[in-house]
Amino acid sequence: MARNIEEQVAERLGALVDDEIGESFQQLGLVGTVSSRLRRVNAQLHYVGGAPEVAQRLQAQAEAAVGDLGSVSVELVPLDPAGQAELRERLMTPAMLEARSSRTPVFSLPGATTRVIGVSSGKGGVGKSSVTANVAVELARRGRRVGILDADVYGFSIPKLLGLASMPRVIDDLILPPKAFGVKVMSLGFFVDEDTPVIWRGPMLHKTIEQFLVDVLWGELDYLLVDMPPGTGDVALSLQQFLPRSEIFVVTTPQSAAVRVAQRSALAAKKLKLPVRGVVENMSAFVTPGGERYPIFGSGGGAQLATELGVELLAELPLTMALREGGDHGTPVVVHSPSDLASESLRALVDKLESLGPVRRYRGDLKVQSR
Ligand SMILES: Nc1ncnc2c1ncn2[C@@H]1O[C@H](COP(=O)(O)OP(=O)(O)OP(=O)(O)O)[C@@H](O)[C@H]1O
Ligand SMILES: [Mg+2]
Structure with missing residues (x-):
């Protein structure tokens, strides 16, 4: 039996998906009234x-969804405060409620399965953010649920590397992380002008990181990558406190001077009881199209650091124009030039990261019983 036109319009609009929330408008209860008069249908769609x-x-998506159903006009109606409060209730999971009341990130609650990966470096400018962004995007391409917390509060660069410019949406007091290339992102860069220097004291930074972890609707994640500021500062301490299950990966260039500083930051992580899982050497060499290698920043530093720390050297990423251009244009190299040498090495790095698996933790309370 042919359904009436209003039902069809409501169904089509309800099937639209809010990508940042990951649910349909129907599930979110955001399809408003649909009425018709003189063969003209008027539909309302609520949005945040x-x-x-x-x-x-x-608006364009909604019009496209109902375009073949005849004369339909869609009116977008911003969700009012009462509607936002209702939606917020709907979105809060029991884990989030617990996280909120204890001010503990969902990733740190007992039973949480998200792998939290801190990407750290000694020196600045070694490619930490580029590695973080590309690894995250590659993981998302493989179907993993991924977020990046840009904790480099002084030198935030993740939004730019992923071409994100928009302010996050806010539902009542919940912040929705914007999404790019399938990766959810939270960064101070969304709230502060790029040219504004950030001069903050430790406690304020600590509070901001707490908010980014607790008040953001991350949803369920397989991986949370944390782009840490270079060195051994306050932010590492905050992370250790909020995300004690983080694994640390250290990025360095091959230069011995960079390696020494990187070692210091790795030792600081160890002191905070955060396990250092591996080393990534970046800017390893420039390779000509003919295959000739130019080790512009020297060689062997990554291997040396890995040996000193007793961990694996996970990748030696070459210097390539495409990687730099990808960052400048907001399209990571793994998307923009998948056949570039850097993309190949980044994919191999992601293979290793995945095969390494989460840290196995010793549970003192569990004992092996022999019969
Ligand atoms: N393998 C590479 N090949 C070419 N350019 C690279 C490579 N890695 C990083 N770059 C470029 O080097 C610059 C610094 O990289 P990036 O911002 O990722 O470093 P960072 O360690 O996060 O720096 P900061 O300390 O400022 O946060 C960027 O312009 C980036 O495009
Ligand atoms: Mg950076």
Whole structure:
């Protein structure tokens, strides 16, 4: 039996998915009234605001969804405060409620399965953020649920590397992390002008990191990658406190001077009882199209650091134009030039990271019983 046109319009609009939340408008209860008069259908769709382009994109998607059903006009109606409070209730999982009340990130609650990966370096400018962004995007391409917390509060660069410019949307007091290339991102860069220097004291930074972990609707994640500031500062301490199950990966260039500083940051992590799992050497060599290798920043530093720390050297990423250009244009090299040498090495790095698996933790309370 042919259903009436209003039902069809409501169904099509309800099937639209809010990508950042990961649920359909029907599930979220955001399809408003649908009525018709003189063969013209008027439909309302509620939405949670944000940048104007979010509404424009949604309007275009909604119109495309009902375009073949005749004369249908879709009106976007911003969700009012009462509607936002209701939606917030709907989105809060029991884990989130517990996280909120204890101010503990969901990733640190007992039974949490997200692998939290801190990407650290001694020196700045060694490619830590580029590695973080590319690894995250590659993991997402493989179907993993991935987030990046840009904890480099002084030198945030993840939004730019992923081409994200929009302010996060806020539902009541929940912050929705914007998504790029399938990766959810939270960064101070969304709230602070790029040219504004951030001069903060430790406690304020600590509070911000707490908010980014507890008040953000991360949803369920397989991986949370944390782009840490270079060195051994306050942020590492905050992370240790909020995310004591983090694994640390250290990025260095091959230069011996860089290696010495990287070693210091790795030792600081160890002191905080965060396990250092591996070393990534970046800017290893420049390789000409003819295959000639130029070790511009020297060679052997990554291997040396890995030996000193007793961990594996997971990758030697070459210097390539495509990697730098990808970052400058906001499209990571693994997406923009998948056949580039750097993309190949990054994919191999992700293979290793996945095969390494989460840290096995010794549980003192569990004993092997012999019969
Ligand atoms: N393998 C590489 N090949 C070419 N360019 C690279 C490579 N790795 C990083 N770069 C470039 O080097 C610059 C610094 O990289 P990036 O911002 O990732 O480093 P960082 O360690 O996060 O720096 P910061 O300390 O400023 O946060 C960027 O312009 C990036 O595009
Ligand atoms: Mg950086």
